[in-house]
Amino acid sequence: MSNLRRGLVGGLASLAVVGTSVGLFLAQAPEHAASEVVVDDTAEILHEPTLRAAVEDVRFHEPTTVALFTSRGGAAAATDDRALNDAVLAHARESRTEWLSADGQTWADDLYIYAVDPEGRLVGTYFGENRKVGQDSQLEIQDATKDDLRAGRWTEGAVVGVEAAAARMNAPFLRTTGGGVAAGAASLATLVASGAYLGVGLRRAGRSREARAEGDRRMAAVVRDAEVTELHARLIPDGTRYGGAMLRRYDDYARGVRELTELSNEARSIPERDYDTKESVARLTAYRDKARALDELDDVIAGTATLLNLDSAWPEVWERETAPLRRDLEAVEPLLGEELPDAARGTAESRALRSFASRELVRLDRMRAELEAGEVTPDDALDHLRATRDQLSSLLDDLAGVVARTFSEDEDEQRTLAEAMRTGRSGHPAEPTIVSTAHPAWTWYAVSSFRSGYSTGTSEVEQARSATSGSTSGYSGGGSFSGAGSSSRF
Structure with missing residues (x-):
């Protein structure tokens, strides 16, 4: 089915169902600007002009005073889930008594407070008695800000925190979660189904077009270079280790060119109106992947002939061979100096990795000179690159274990991080x-994979911490204050 037909079917199905619900929903839209905007940015993380301008555009269901407060809780806030709650209350009692009710036991009516602690990784929402929402809604408001907060977009997170609260405080039933479920279930289901129906088709068609275009471009290059690639293969010395391995890969290349021709004919037989089907995406992707692999392989075959014979262009081939490894070795220092937790940076494993990277960068430069002087053979130089990769992988494996142990004292969190880094190793x-072409089954641990696994693992741990701690009760720790509000970790 074409995407035009998908759109028509989905649109007609949605129109009748959605119209009534949308009309009622819009009729009850919030219409009040904030009565007052107070910004107490003691942590100095907000851009106040941007924040004020954005909050002034937000509309509330009832007139509301908006207060935005930031605080640096230090190391103590990292372990005390109530640290931000206490900081907001202390600030109100010391500097903002108008935020409190007449008896000082709750927050003042018509008030909403958004607060964040960038050091304790805490975000809080607090409400006057006539603006309060349930615990679930409080956590929803906080959760809405967390993507921005985790990325250090403090001002954007604050705006989202105000917008999300404005949508929930004193909302008419139709604009509450329950009202939305009751009145809009059919509309939502129809919209989602129609949107998904069209969206899937559009994404598939886009992927099909991209795969076809790259496949055609890559195949043209393969066909253009086929005769030259055959000539290069004949020039590869079969008595060398890498020469013999590459000649076996040339046999794969020759078979692959025939397979690519068949895939190309199949790709051309698919009409564009069918690009939105799952089968078309699969067939065109297979065509692209085969063309991409052969286009890269013919370059490697040519480079092998040039390097093993030390022809005039061998220095360029050597640079291409060493470039990925060099990038990884050069990435070690930023990794150890900026990206890992402090506790992992001074370990023996960290020192060993830094020393190895520094030494091998020098060795790569020296080996080029040795190749030029005939003091090392191309086979031995390539073996050294593989050995260096293997040793770098081993050192990164050792460091990954240390990072997992130093990141947290909790064994479950250690396992989560270690598993994420093991998964990243294969990526x-x-x-x-x-x-890598001569040894297709060979695997190694790239610094980029280490970074990716570490980032994924720490994110999973932080999300688990947030889910575990959830929304903390604002002021039920035995004190007399009972204002509505809570905080959670991001």
């Missing part, structure tokens, strides 16, 4: 080099 980027 190294493809490198169409002589060494």
